[in-house]
Amino acid sequence: MSPAQEYRRLPGRSGLLIRHSLWVQSDHLLRVRSNPFSEQYRRYYFADIQALVLTELPGTAAFYWYAAAISLAFLGGLLVYSVHPVWGIFFGLVALIAFYAGWRVPNCSCYLKTSVSTDKLPAIRHLRAARKAIASLIVETEKVQGTLSRETLDAHHAPGSTPITSGSIRPPVSHYGGQLHWILFGSMLFHASVSAVVWITGSTSTPVGIIAGAASAATLLFAILAAFKQHRSDMARGVRWAVIATLVLYPLDTIAGLAVSMYIGIQLASKGLKPGNTQAVLNHPAFKIFRVADVTWFLVLGCIGLILLWLHKRSTHTPPPLVVSENPGIQVDGA
Amino acid sequence: MPPVSETLSCSKCGASIPFEDWNREHAFCALCRAPHSTYVFPALFSKIDQAASAAAIVAEGEASCYYHPRKRAVVPCDQCGRFLCTLCQVEFLGQNWCPGCIDAHKQKGQLANLDSSRPLYDNMALVLATLPAVLVWPTIITAPMSLYVAARNWRKPSSLLPRTKARFYVAVLLAVVEIVGWVWLAAFLIQSLISRG
Numbered sequence: 111m112s113p114a115q116e117y118r119r120l121p122g123r124s125g126l127l128i129r130h131s132l133w134v135q136s137d138h139l140l141r142v143r144s145n146p147f148s149e150q151y152r153r154y155y156f157a158d159i160q161a162l163v164l165t166e167l168p169g170t171a172a173f174y175w176y177a178a179a180i181s182l183a184f185l186g187g188l189l190v191y192s193v194h195p196v197w198g199i200f201f202g203l204v205a206l207i208a209f210y211a212g213w214r215v216p217n218c219s220c221y222l223k224t225s226v227s228t229d230k231l232p233a234i235r236h237l238r239a240a241r242k243a244i245a246s247l248i249v250e251t252e253k254v255q256g257t258l259s260r261e262t263l264d265a266h267h268a269p270g271s272t273p274i275t276s277g278s279i280r281p282p283v284s285h286y287g288g289q290l291h292w293i294l295f296g297s298m299l300f301h302a303s304v305s306a307v308v309w310i311t312g313s314t315s316t317p318v319g320i321i322a323g324a325a326s327a328a329t330l331l332f333a334i335l336a337a338f339k340q341h342r343s344d345m346a347r348g349v350r351w352a353v354i355a356t357l358v359l360y361p362l363d364t365i366a367g368l369a370v371s372m373y374i375g376i377q378l379a380s381k382g383l384k385p386g387n388t389q390a391v392l393n394h395p396a397f398k399i400f401r402v403a404d405v406t407w408f409l410v411l412g413c414i415g416l417i418l419l420w421l422h423k424r425s426t427h428t429p430p431p432l433v434v435s436e437n438p439g440i441q442v443d444g445a
Numbered sequence: 446m447p448p449v450s451e452t453l454s455c456s457k458c459g460a461s462i463p464f465e466d467w468n469r470e471h472a473f474c475a476l477c478r479a480p481h482s483t484y485v486f487p488a489l490f491s492k493i494d495q496a497a498s499a500a501a502i503v504a505e506g507e508a509s510c511y512y513h514p515r516k517r518a519v520v521p522c523d524q525c526g527r528f529l530c531t532l533c534q535v536e537f538l539g540q541n542w543c544p545g546c547i548d549a550h551k552q553k554g555q556l557a558n559l560d561s562s563r564p565l566y567d568n569m570a571l572v573l574a575t576l577p578a579v580l581v582w583p584t585i586i587t588a589p590m591s592l593y594v595a596a597r598n599w600r601k602p603s604s605l606l607p608r609t610k611a612r613f614y615v616a617v618l619l620a621v622v623e624i625v626g627w628v629w630l631a632a633f634l635i636q637s638l639i640s641r642g
Contacts, residue, residue, distance in 0.1 A: 117606050133606060142606065147569055149604055150562045160489040161467075165456040165474070165481040219456045225488070230456070248484055255487045263468060266490050342458075342476070 120246055121239035122231075124216075130232040132243060134250055139222075141231060152229070154222060156254040161223040162247060164240055167216060173358060175212025179205045181365045185372060192376045220244070286343035291353065291419050294332035298356070298412030301325035305405045312392060329408075333357050346422035352415040359407055370400045453483055500531070511543070522546055557605055566598035567612035574619040588623035591616050 117133035117140060124130045133140040139159070141152040182205035190198030216235035221228055234240045304322045333356045340350050374394045383390055391397055453462045458477035466472035470482040500517045508518040510530035518528030522543035535542045538558065550556045573591035577583035595617050599610075 119606075140605070144565075146565070146572065148562055148564045149606070151560060151605060153558075158488060159486055161453050161483065161485045163453055163456055163462065163481060163483050165479050167457060167479065221456050223453065223489075244482075244484065251486050258468065258485060258487050260468065262487075263464075263485070347478070 120233075120243040122233040122235065122243045123239075124232050124235045132231060132233045134246065137254065139247065139250070141229070141233070143232075154224060154229075156251045158224045159222060159247075159251050159255075160225060162220065162244055163223070164218055164220045164234070164244060166218050166237065169215065169217050170354070170358065172212045172215035172217065174361065175208050175215060177362050178365060179208035179212060181362075181369050182208055185369050188369075188373050188376065192380060194376070286339060286345055288345060288349065288419055288423065290332055290336040290339050291345070291349055291415065294329065294336050294353065294356070295412045295415035295419065297325055297328045297332055298408045298415070301329055302405050302408035302412060305401065305408065309398075309401045309405065329356070330360055333360065346418060346425075348418040349415065349422055352411060352418060356411055356415075359411070363404060363407065367400060367404070370396050453485070455479060455481060457481075524550075554602065557602065560605065563602065563604055565604060566594055566601060567603060567608075567610065567616065570595040570598075570616035570620075571612045574616040574623065578619070578623065584623040585627050588620040588627070591620040592624070595620070 115135050117135055120132040120134060120139075122132055127145060129142075129144050131142045131144070133142060137155055137157070139154045139156065141154070143150045143152075182201050186198045186201030186205060188198075189195075189201060218235065218237045218240050220231045220234040220240055222231055234243055301322065304318065304325055308318055308322060333353055336353045337357060340353060371391075374391055374396055377394070378387060378390055453467070454460060455462060455474040455477060457479040458474060460474055460476035462472070462481065462483050463475065466481075467483050467485045471480055472483070473480055501515055508528050510516040510518045510533055511527035512533045513530050516530035516532065519531055520529055520534050520541045521527065522529055523540040524542060524546040527543050527545075529541065529543050533543055535544065535547060537547065547556070547559070551559050554560075570591045573587045573594060574584075577587040595613050599613060
């Protein structure tokens with residue numbers, strides 16, 4: 111029996127308690143899933159590997175974590191500056207955790223196909239490590255199977271001869287008129303208008319506050335609904351991005367509002383004023399800056415969204431079919 | 446050449462990846478627009494002979510398979526020497542094996558290449574020696590347990606991956622320190638009780 115060769119580690123690892131990693135020997139890839147007390151193995155022989163697919167994933171979640179980390183770090187800095195070092199350190203530590211969570215969010219996904227299985231490689235979660243690991247896997251697999259040139263690949267693919275299998279049918283892309291998107295961008299403009307009125311007039315009345323809050327909540331609700339609705343629809347890419355940008359900016363705006371409120375509260379308290387003093391809060395420069403930014407992004411994104419939606423509507427609009435009847439006296443359906 | 450009947454799909458949305466994007470880096474999914482790279486290998490086009498069957502004995506005096514007496518033997522098992530037909534012949538670790546030898550070696554734990562899981566006794570011993578130490582008093586039980594786990598499994602095969610026995614050494618060291626501490630405490634208490642009495 112030949113002596114067992116040592117495994118060589120591939121870049122990429124995931125998990126804290128349940129960990130995934132990839133190792134290679136001369137003839138196979140070993141996928142390891144380990145917990146603190148045991149390891150489970152799955153082998154893929156290089157002779158059997160048919161394909162590797164690496165897909166980049168959107169880093170939206172990481173962006174949220176980083177934004178939260180920056181906001182918390184900023185808040186921690188403010189607290190340390192305003193002689194609350196304990197809370198400042200606490201928020202700093204939470205910011206570090208948020209930063210780590212953002213760093214751990216996967217930005218790619220990889221699966222390996224053999225003739226009998228298609229398995230995800232959970233250890234491959236980050237592009238940089240993924241590219242190194244896949245480069246190594248390609249070299250090892252080609253050592254066993256040889257290389258596949260473009261010409262050979264083309265020779266296997268006779269145009270029009272690919273049989274239709276369930277896997278080759280693309281999921282249907284449905285037409286969507288964008289009603290929710292109209293409401294979303296409209297509510298954003300409405301929210302911006304109400305906020306602008308409150309800002310300019312300095313109004314602190316309860317009904318106006320309720321209307322502004324309702325418009326803000328409606329924006330979030332319709333943004334979520336629109337994001338679901340536009341999935342696998344023929345909605346224009348620009349409109350999709352406007353919805354995604356709304357979903358990204360909304361929590362950032364909320365976090366920024368919270369941070370500014372806490373900052374102002376701390377400043378007012380240090381000056382001996384009550385933090386609930388509405389006029390003092392409204393007149394604070396930090397609040398004014400926040401208000402301008404808030405109104406601006408709602409207004410700009412709402413306008414951009416509406417324009418893009420209008421352009422999309424115009425480009426997808428198909429005129430009703432022209433019905434030509436030889437006998438003008440006969441009514442034709444749909445005419 | 447046979448046309449390709451295999452499909453590859455985007456791991457984000459499940460849409461099939463068009464043939465033109467195979468072996469191309471930085472292509473985009475037609476449906477979700479996710480950037481992807483697809484690498485295909487010659488095995489994608491090789492046909493598995495699902496209807497493979499061993500040849501039957503046609504002439505008198507031909508060797509037959511140990512497991513299938515009516516099938517013609519093509520190779521002997523490199524472990525036990527039994528004759529094997531193409532159905533029973535298993536190429537493994539560069540040799541020809543029969544199913545019986547593979548099974549027997551696997552039962553004895555002699556084929557690391559067939560193991561699908563391995564317990565990590567060194568980690569168990571280390572956890573028994575360290576975590577309970579936070580509460581101190583459980584170590585009166587867990588320290589001997591850690592020593593037992595280490596001693597019993599010292600020579601058992603551990604992970605398939607490169608790994609030293611450092612965890613075992615640390616676990617044994619900590620367990621011994623904890624046991625010595627308890628013994629010292631017990632001796633101290635007995636001593637103080639005797640001196641009072």
